[in-house]
Amino acid sequence: xxxxxxxxxxxxxxxxxxxxxxxxxxxxxxxxxxxxxxxxxxxxxxxxxxxxxxxxxxxxxxxxxxxxxxxxxxxxxxxxxxxxxxxxxxxxxxxxxxxxxxxxxxxxxxx
Amino acid sequence: xxxxxxxxxxxxxxxxxxxxxxxxxxxxxxxxxxxxxxxxxxxxxxxxxxxxxxxxxxxxxxxxxxxxxxxxxxxxxxxxxxxxxxxxxxxxxxxxxxxxxxxxxxxxxxx
Numbered sequence: 001x002x003x004x005x006x007x008x009x010x011x012x013x014x015x016x017x018x019x020x021x022x023x024x025x026x027x028x029x030x031x032x033x034x035x036x037x038x039x040x041x042x043x044x045x046x047x048x049x050x051x052x053x054x055x056x057x058x059x060x061x062x063x064x065x066x067x068x069x070x071x072x073x074x075x076x077x078x079x080x081x082x083x084x085x086x087x088x089x090x091x092x093x094x095x096x097x098x099x100x101x102x103x104x105x106x107x108x109x110x111x
Numbered sequence: 112x113x114x115x116x117x118x119x120x121x122x123x124x125x126x127x128x129x130x131x132x133x134x135x136x137x138x139x140x141x142x143x144x145x146x147x148x149x150x151x152x153x154x155x156x157x158x159x160x161x162x163x164x165x166x167x168x169x170x171x172x173x174x175x176x177x178x179x180x181x182x183x184x185x186x187x188x189x190x191x192x193x194x195x196x197x198x199x200x201x202x203x204x205x206x207x208x209x210x211x212x213x214x215x216x217x218x219x220x221x222x
Contacts, residue, residue, distance in 0.1 A: 015215020016144050016208055020137045022219075023211075029131045089218050096214055097127055099207045100134075104126025107200050108133075 019096070022067050027052055027060050029097060032086070035070060036094045039085040069093060130207070133178050138163055138171050140208060143197070146181060147205045150196040180204060 023029055027049060034040055034048050046057055061084060064070045069090040075081040086094075134140055138160060145151055145159050157168055172195060175181045180201040186192040197205075 014144075015212045015220055017137065017141060017215075018219040019211040019215040020140045024135065024137050024140075026128065026131045026135050029135075030128060033125075033127050092214055092217060096207065096210045099210045100130040101126045103203055103207055104128075104130040106203060108129040109126055 022064075022069065023093065023096065025060075027056060028064065029100070031057075031060055031064065032069065032090060032093050033097050035084060035086045035090065036097065039083050042082055042084070045084070064090070133175075133180065134204065134207065136171075138167060139175065140211070142168075142171055142175065143180065143201060143204050144208050146195060146197045146201065147208065150194050152192065152194055156195065175201070 023032070030049055031045060034045055040048075042057070042061075045061075046052065046054060049057065052060075061070065061072070065072055068087055070084050071087055073083045073085070075083070134143070141160055142156060145156055151159075153168070153172075156172075157163065157165060160168065163171075172181065172183070176183055179198055181195050182198055184194045184196070186194070
């Protein structure tokens, strides 16, 4: 069974390689995981992603925004409120993360 | 709908985080992609993964072997033949890669 599409020696056209470019890196995946359950503020993400620096979190969020995976909304309050949520494209990435969860539950837990 | 399991502020027990530890990084994903279609020799992987250095390929293969995702078989020929293939655990990761392909085909191709 040919499950994996041939990439024709060009990672620029392989959909797996292109998706990997977006979600490569642990933090990026975990940000999408956290946003899958709903809108989050910067501070909420920072608390959830133990060990991430504010600089790294800002960079990853900005990168996901540029990729069209998340949207950033600012509210003119005092102090200003900034919220992040998944776009339709971002919600589609939840399937990838769910398949990772199934794998992890099967092979990596309680070992 | 609560698709994503709460990770209880501990990435050591979250199956997504633990799976991310294994497949983080573009090359690792692409090696699994290439092995999904069958057994490969080192040289075949090197040709397929354009831009990877032999050192990096060796390191990634060794890491996947330690994680139980691939097996390495050596044959006492001249020159010695070394082949890599997915384990049962490795084949289960193909679902993750397939979901990445679906996403890539939907959102990242022809754009």
